[in-house]
Amino acid sequence: MDPSLDSWDFSSPLISLWINRFYIYLGFAFGISLWICFQIVIRKQGFAASLAEAVASLDLPVAVINLQEYDPDDHLVEEEEELVESSSEEESGVEDHENPNSVVDVEDLGKIMNCAKKEKREKEHQEENSALVRSTGKGEGPERRAMITPALREALTKQVDAPRERRLLQTYILWHESHRCMETTPSLACANKCVFCWRHHTNPVGTEWRWKMDQPEMILKEAIENHQNMIKQFKGVPGVKEDRFEEGMMVKHCALSLVGEPIMYPEINRFLKLLHECKISSFLVTNAQFPVEIRNLKPVTQLYVSVDASTKDSLKKIDRPLFKDFWHRFLNSLKALAAKQQRTVYRLTLVKAWNVEELQAYAELVSLGSPDFIEVKGVTYCGESSASSLTMANVPWHEEVVHFVRELVALIPDYEIACEHEHSNCLLIAHKRVRVAQLCLLLSASFLS
Numbered sequence: 491m492d493p494s495l496d497s498w499d500f501s502s503p504l505i506s507l508w509i510n511r512f513y514i515y516l517g518f519a520f521g522i523s524l525w526i527c528f529q530i531v532i533r534k535q536g537f538a539a540s541l542a543e544a545v546a547s548l549d550l551p552v553a554v555i556n557l558q559e560y561d562p563d564d565h566l567v568e569e570e571e572e573l574v575e576s577s578s579e580e581e582s583g584v585e586d587h588e589n590p591n592s593v594v595d596v597e598d599l600g601k602i603m604n605c606a607k608k609e610k611r612e613k614e615h616q617e618e619n620s621a622l623v624r625s626t627g628k629g630e631g632p633e634r635r636a637m638i639t640p641a642l643r644e645a646l647t648k649q650v651d652a653p654r655e656r657r658l659l660q661t662y663i664l665w666h667e668s669h670r671c672m673e674t675t676p677s678l679a680c681a682n683k684c685v686f687c688w689r690h691h692t693n694p695v696g697t698e699w700r701w702k703m704d705q706p707e708m709i710l711k712e713a714i715e716n717h718q719n720m721i722k723q724f725k726g727v728p729g730v731k732e733d734r735f736e737e738g739m740m741v742k743h744c745a746l747s748l749v750g751e752p753i754m755y756p757e758i759n760r761f762l763k764l765l766h767e768c769k770i771s772s773f774l775v776t777n778a779q780f781p782v783e784i785r786n787l788k789p790v791t792q793l794y795v796s797v798d799a800s801t802k803d804s805l806k807k808i809d810r811p812l813f814k815d816f817w818h819r820f821l822n823s824l825k826a827l828a829a830k831q832q833r834t835v836y837r838l839t840l841v842k843a844w845n846v847e848e849l850q851a852y853a854e855l856v857s858l859g860s861p862d863f864i865e866v867k868g869v870t871y872c873g874e875s876s877a878s879s880l881t882m883a884n885v886p887w888h889e890e891v892v893h894f895v896r897e898l899v900a901l902i903p904d905y906e907i908a909c910e911h912e913h914s915n916c917l918l919i920a921h922k923r924v925r926v927a928q929l930c931l932l933l934s935a936s937f938l939s
Contacts, residue, residue: 669721669734670742672770674713676706676755681779683810684798685878686839686869697812699756706761710768714741741768747775747794753783762788775837779813781822785829794835795827795859799844800851808844824859835863842869842886846894853901862924864905866895867916888915895919 507514679694679701694701721738724730744765746752753776755761765772771791776784778795787793799805802817813819827834836859840846856864868886886894892910895917899905908920 669738670740671745672713672717672741672743673745673748674709674717675746675748675750675752676704676709676758676761677752678750679754680749680751680777681754681812682751682777683812684777685808685810685844685880686841686872687878695812696754699754703756706757706764709761710764713744717741741770743771743773743791745773745775747773751777751780753780753787758783759786759788762790776823777809778820778823779811779816781819781826784823784826787830789830789832792833792835793827793830794837794865795823795861797824797836797838797852797855798841800848800855804845804848808841821858824855827859827861833863834859834861835865836861838864838866840866840868840886840891840894841880842884842890844884846886846890849894849897849901852898856902856905860921862921863908864898864919865916866891866898866919867914870915886915888912891915891917 677699679696679699681695681697683695718739721735724738725735752758752774762772762774773792773794774787774790775794775796778797784793784795798808805811805817805820809816836856838852868888868891869880869884871880871882871885874881895907899907899919902919904923905919905921906925908918908924910917
């Protein structure tokens with residue numbers, strides 16, 4: 491027996507604690523773990539609030555929202571306009587944190603904090619500039635930003651030029667009049683984000699005009715110059731006749747359907763007046779979201795309205811409109827079309843498995859707007875895009891388009907099939923009153939001769 495152990499008094503509390511120290515440590519660790527778990531459970535609901543208070547205390551230009559009470563549909567228009575209409579990723583990145591209604595990721599707080607001091611230094615300078623603008627006394631609002639950036643202009647130009655060049659090549663081979671047709675638009679912006687948009691949503695969107703505005707005279711002048719410059723590229727090309735080349739330099743028709751929603755342009759009526767003064771016919775396409783503008787629109791040579799679906803659900807799925815009252819606007823636009831004393835057209839784009847089963851509903855919309863013509867075409871697939879789930883499987887065969895048109899005409903007895911163009915996967919339906927009017931013109935011409 492070790493004599494040193496005999497000298498220990500094991501009845502002492504301190505000695506007992508020392509001998510059982512391992513179990514004591516283990517108990518403390520277990521207790522602390524339970525306490526931490528308990529705190530996490532009871533403060534689970536309060537963590538977000540604590541974080542919100544911490545963020546608010548930093549006096550940053552952001553708003554904290556409760557996602558449990560957040561309805562994305564209530565903020566659809568505002569968020570779409572703020573995030574998309576900036577027309578470039580660089581501009582969006584700079585302005586997102588300036589919007590007090592924007593939703594900020596926690597991971598982005600560091601970047602915002604780094605910019606906070608710089609913004610504070612620049613704030614006084616910006617206020618001085620704003621005061622200087624207000625002090626001019628001319629009654630003008632703050633300068634609006636450009637609709638597109640140079641990079642976006644280049645991207646859209648490439649998208650526009652490719653189909654134009656193909657159309658011109660076909661024009662000079664087939665010898666038809668489209669070589670005298672100028673395609674342009676006074677507005678790149680649109681209130682829809684259609685799944686079949688061939689721009690792949692590179693153009694800005696919005697529900698009202700918010701950008702710098704070019705004058706109609708300048709738009710028309712540059713549009714004609716650009717058309718003529720494009721025609722010049724075909725001078726001397728084998729197969730191009732000299733007389734057709736000269737004709738192509740003189741614009742006879744203008745299709746306002748290139749990009750965006752032309753009716754959003756504030757001076758659209760003055761632009762149309764300039765076209766008609768130059769003896770240029772006007773073909774305007776609108777997406778049926780601006781009924782008031784349709785009513786106020788001066789007569790054009792031919793007014794098209796896109797009817798991409800015949801029910802509220804399918805229209806929302808295909809056009810993806812920004813307006814919350816899009817269906818009400820859509821129906822009112824068709825009613826406004828019926829009141830126009832000019833040639834009107836419904837343009838139906840068939841997307842297989844999306845909007846080809848709604849024949850009766852289409853017939854009801856036809857009776858609502860009573861158009862002179864109904865243009866029915868299969869959707870054109872423009873390639874894969876992250877902005878759309880459209881594939882080649884959604885493109886109907888021409889036989890399917892023909893079948894759809896025949897069934898639709900059977901439901902609208904005042905209309906009949908006027909013509910068909912298989913290469914374009916398109917058919918035209920005409921109101922019988924149009925045929926009667928043409929016969930009257932022919933009889934009048936015969937009588938006068």
